[in-house]
Amino acid sequence: MRVWSIANQKGGVGKTTTTVSVGGLLAEQGYKVLLIDLDPHGSLTSYFRYDLDNLTKSSYNLFLMTGELDPNEVRSLVHDTSVDNLKLIPATTALATIERQLHGQEGLGLKVSRGLAQLWDDYDFALIDTPPVLGILMINALAACEQLLVPVQTEHLAIKGLERMLRTIAMVNRSRKSELPYTIIPTMYDRRTQASVSSLRAMRNNFSDHIWPSMVPVDTRFRDASKAGLPASKYDPEGRGVHAYAALLKLLVAEQEQKECEKALE
Ligand SMILES: Nc1ncnc2c1ncn2[C@@H]1O[C@H](COP(=O)(O)OP(=O)(O)OP(=O)(O)O)[C@@H](O)[C@H]1O
Numbered sequence: 001m002r003v004w005s006i007a008n009q010k011g012g013v014g015k016t017t018t019t020v021s022v023g024g025l026l027a028e029q030g031y032k033v034l035l036i037d038l039d040p041h042g043s044l045t046s047y048f049r050y051d052l053d054n055l056t057k058s059s060y061n062l063f064l065m066t067g068e069l070d071p072n073e074v075r076s077l078v079h080d081t082s083v084d085n086l087k088l089i090p091a092t093t094a095l096a097t098i099e100r101q102l103h104g105q106e107g108l109g110l111k112v113s114r115g116l117a118q119l120w121d122d123y124d125f126a127l128i129d130t131p132p133v134l135g136i137l138m139i140n141a142l143a144a145c146e147q148l149l150v151p152v153q154t155e156h157l158a159i160k161g162l163e164r165m166l167r168t169i170a171m172v173n174r175s176r177k178s179e180l181p182y183t184i185i186p187t188m189y190d191r192r193t194q195a196s197v198s199s200l201r202a203m204r205n206n207f208s209d210h211i212w213p214s215m216v217p218v219d220t221r222f223r224d225a226s227k228a229g230l231p232a233s234k235y236d237p238e239g240r241g242v243h244a245y246a247a248l249l250k251l252l253v254a255e256q257e258q259k260e261c262e263k264a265l266e
């Protein structure tokens with residue numbers, strides 16, 4: 001299984017949209033994909049029509065599990081979505097209480113890693129959607145993944161948010177064996193607005209090593225797809241937003257395969 005997290009401390013930048021779009025495309029390509037919602041607001045969970053106030057099995061349960069984990073207990077958290085091959089561990093609002101409830105518990109930052117280890121052979125990919133705040137939920141996502149996607153809206157305030165996120169990555173790297181690779185994904189790009197054009201230029205100048213050279217354009221079809229409860233690639237396969245995510249995915253998969261090749265040769 002390959003684990004990718006999608007995170008940015010800034011809200012409304014396209015994290016959940018990226019999670020669903022990339023997950024939907026991977027599932028269509030025949031990969032077995034697990035989405036994990038770690039956001040107490042549960043946009044990803046609501047996307048697939050689950051009511052986060054009425055779920056008894058969710059990512060919250062991962063945090064309550066202690067000792068030796070039972071793979072079947074972890075499997076019982078997995079829900080279906082509208083798409084074959086695309087499964088979901090949903091969120092509940094109770095996730096918001098974890099920080100307070102479990103404060104100081106040993107291994108709290110590794111709960112998601114440990115849960116996913118039980119499902120290692122069940123899926124090809126796990127994609128973790130996170131809340132826009134630095135806390136134990138985001139720390140779990142960053143500790144569990146081997147690749148981080150950082151969607152950044154192409155507007156002026158975005159760069160400040162991105163700088164905060166980069167500081168978080170640097171902090172997490174201090175406790176990881178190897179540096180966490182990350183890819184900045186410019187989103188909601190509107191070439192007709194000066195703010196989009198100039199902020200994309202600034203991002204490319206300032207973060208050239210980690211930025212995906214293309215961008216996701218503004219595309220109202222994402223909102224329509226979300227209303228329909230379908231990944232954008234199912235809703236509008238030829239949409240320009242879908243094409244952008246498909247190009248991103250192609251690059252990420254190629255990069256990952258190359259890394260795996262290099263590792264095998266070491
Ligand atoms: N490329 C895009 N073009 C147009 N609208 C978009 C695009 N990407 C996302 N959106 C819309 O913008 C809104 C915010 O997107 P999304 O929920 O993915 O952001 P988020 O980062 O997950 O937000 P939060 O921090 O609240 O979890 C949604 O209504 C979504 O449909």
Ligand SMILES: [Mg+2]
Nearest residue numbers: 015016039043
């Ligand atoms: Mg979200």
